[in-house]
Amino acid sequence: MQTLKKQLLTLGAESAIYIVEYWGKTLALKWRPIKPYLHNEIDKLLRTSRTSRECKMLTFVRTLGVPTPAVHFVDISHHLIIMDFIEGQQLKQLVGVSSKKRIASLCHEFGKLLGIMHLSDVVHGDPTTSNVVVDTQSKMWLVDFGLAEKNATIEMKGVDIHLLRHTYETTHWDLQETMLESTMDGYIEVSGDAAEPVLARADEIRERGRYH
Amino acid sequence: MSLLCLGLEGTAHSFGAGVVSSKGEVLSNVWHMLSPAEGGIHPREASRHHSDMGPEIVKRALDEAGISHNDIQLVSFSRGPGLGPCLRTTATMARTLAQKLSVPLIGVNHCVAHIEIGCLESVFEDPVTIYVSGGNTQVIAFAGGRFRTFGETLDIALGNMLDVFGRTIGMRFPAGPSIERTAAKGVEYHQLPYSVKGMDLSYSGMLTAAKKLHLEGVPVADICLSIQETAFGMLAEVAERAVAHTKKDELLLTGGVARNNRLTEILEGVAERHGASFHRVSPPLAGDQGAMIAWTGILQHQAGDELPISDSHVMPKWRTDEQDITWRCKL
Numbered sequence: 001m002q003t004l005k006k007q008l009l010t011l012g013a014e015s016a017i018y019i020v021e022y023w024g025k026t027l028a029l030k031w032r033p034i035k036p037y038l039h040n041e042i043d044k045l046l047r048t049s050r051t052s053r054e055c056k057m058l059t060f061v062r063t064l065g066v067p068t069p070a071v072h073f074v075d076i077s078h079h080l081i082i083m084d085f086i087e088g089q090q091l092k093q094l095v096g097v098s099s100k101k102r103i104a105s106l107c108h109e110f111g112k113l114l115g116i117m118h119l120s121d122v123v124h125g126d127p128t129t130s131n132v133v134v135d136t137q138s139k140m141w142l143v144d145f146g147l148a149e150k151n152a153t154i155e156m157k158g159v160d161i162h163l164l165r166h167t168y169e170t171t172h173w174d175l176q177e178t179m180l181e182s183t184m185d186g187y188i189e190v191s192g193d194a195a196e197p198v199l200a201r202a203d204e205i206r207e208r209g210r211y212h
Numbered sequence: 213m214s215l216l217c218l219g220l221e222g223t224a225h226s227f228g229a230g231v232v233s234s235k236g237e238v239l240s241n242v243w244h245m246l247s248p249a250e251g252g253i254h255p256r257e258a259s260r261h262h263s264d265m266g267p268e269i270v271k272r273a274l275d276e277a278g279i280s281h282n283d284i285q286l287v288s289f290s291r292g293p294g295l296g297p298c299l300r301t302t303a304t305m306a307r308t309l310a311q312k313l314s315v316p317l318i319g320v321n322h323c324v325a326h327i328e329i330g331c332l333e334s335v336f337e338d339p340v341t342i343y344v345s346g347g348n349t350q351v352i353a354f355a356g357g358r359f360r361t362f363g364e365t366l367d368i369a370l371g372n373m374l375d376v377f378g379r380t381i382g383m384r385f386p387a388g389p390s391i392e393r394t395a396a397k398g399v400e401y402h403q404l405p406y407s408v409k410g411m412d413l414s415y416s417g418m419l420t421a422a423k424k425l426h427l428e429g430v431p432v433a434d435i436c437l438s439i440q441e442t443a444f445g446m447l448a449e450v451a452e453r454a455v456a457h458t459k460k461d462e463l464l465l466t467g468g469v470a471r472n473n474r475l476t477e478i479l480e481g482v483a484e485r486h487g488a489s490f491h492r493v494s495p496p497l498a499g500d501q502g503a504m505i506a507w508t509g510i511l512q513h514q515a516g517d518e519l520p521i522s523d524s525h526v527m528p529k530w531r532t533d534e535q536d537i538t539w540r541c542k543l
Contacts, residue, residue: 011456011485011486012456013449013452013453013455013456013457014449014452035448035481035485036481037448037477037478037479037480037481037482037485038441038445038448038478038481039401039441039442039445041401041403042401042406042441042442042445043445045403046406125409125410126410127410128410128457130457147408159409159410162409162412163409163410163411163412166362166410166411166412167410169360169533170355170360170361170362171355171457173355173356173358173360174356205366208366208367209364209365209366209412211293211528211529211530211531
């Protein structure tokens with residue numbers, strides 16, 4: 001791998017993402033480096049399980065019709081994945097620069113993608129606006145599947161919705177009502193009757209936090 | 213001439229009184245913690261403790277600061293969140309003092325005070341704060357005029373988990389320090405539920421699993437080691453997400469559990485990885501005490517805040533993100 005030409009794109013909470021030239025293509029390399037401050041057994045377990053999970057879920061979710069980067073290469077022992085590089089902007093970056101109408105329509109689309117996953121009992125696990133990428137052709141992609149899970153219960157789906165709402169509140173407080181409403185519209189449009197118990201559970205989960 | 217504020221803290225197990233000047237000098241900081249011979253904290257017993265100990269603690273705070281009650285120009289108190297009976301006892305003392313001395317009364321949010329005293333000590337301007345105590349586990353950052361809770365526990369607090377586990381193995385409240393000492397003798401790591409959901413956490417599953425390990429005869433030192441490593445590792449991940457997400461370059465550790473050295477070491481590592489400065493509040497300012505209430509009272513007063521006695525009801529469920537942080541609006 002030493003011959004790779006690489007450029008650091010982002011240093012996230014648990015991984016570093018590089019842009020690499022490989023097989024004549026521009027791809028993204030996601031690497032989960034050692035965290036020396038953690039107990040080594042915990043660190044190793046997390047890095048291995050999340051790398052493996054991310055590969056599987058990126059591919060599985062695409063079969064449901066949710067756009068995700070295709071996985072080209074994986075090295076579990078070095079905790080790295082090479083996948084499509086999606087050139088675009090995070091939904092998080094678009095809020096504040098795009099019009100309210102465009103954000104509402106993007107959130108609607110995001111809600112639909114989440115609804116598709118939930119209908120097939122898959123949760124994303126970290127559905128924040130950082131993990132939604134809108135490419136140069138305005139196509140929406142979901143990324144970062146290290147915390148995603150199959151066979152999701154109502155509780156797990158409720159957590160997904162809770163996290164999404166929480167992101168809107170903490171990061172996009174100015175537009176939170178519009179964003180939540182549009183996302184939920186898209187979500188309910190896809191989920192139908194299946195949405196009701198999940199949303200009720202999300203409310204319940206919120207109440208479990210302190211002082212609600 | 214700088215302003216002197218007397219701050220009264222009494223949200224849970226501890227009652228404290230502190231005198232702080234508007235220059236940020238902590239002139240005194242006296243507190244007493246209820247530590248029952250067995251069991252946990254009963255709200256009624258704690259409020260009794262506060263009313264019994266309160267007058268003496270206030271007197272000592274004034275004596276140690278070398279001032280008389282007439283030098284006090286402002287009285288602030290922990291208005292919430294916390295245990296109702298404890299809050300009411302403390303509020304009654306604060307109202308009485310403010311009226312007797314004819315000085316303004318300020319109601320302070322306990323969680324916000326933990327952040328502000330940390331900022332005073334560290335000279336941090338705009339940190340991501342990890343606030344961990346017996347009652348709270350929150351990851352907080354300032355944004356849009358409020359301290360926003362980016363992550364928090366969805367069930368029990370980190371300190372509460374440590375206390376309750378400690379109690380099952382015969383440790384006295386608060387159990388955190390004993391668990392830290394015992395963990396240092398641990399050798400083998402046993403896997404415990406690692407429960408991070410976005411930036412939220414859950415500790416109740418870990419508590420149940422740790423109790424189960426104890427019943428199975430796993431050495432206590434190994435369980436303590438495993439609890440600390442797992443629980444603090446989860447917190448590190450959430451802290452890391454918050455730093456990466458907010459792009460802030462200061463990380464502050466505050467609250468009673470900030471006294472834990474292993475947790476400090478882990479969060480120092482997180483800060484280093486992200487090029488952020490790190491500070492943990494010094495032990496006297498880590499737990500619940502009056503100086504933090506006094507200092508935050510001064511900040512609020514300087515921003516024009518004052519609480520009429522008639523509106524000074526306590527707020528047991530006052531969330532961190534519910535208060536407009538007027539004194540930080542320049543940020």
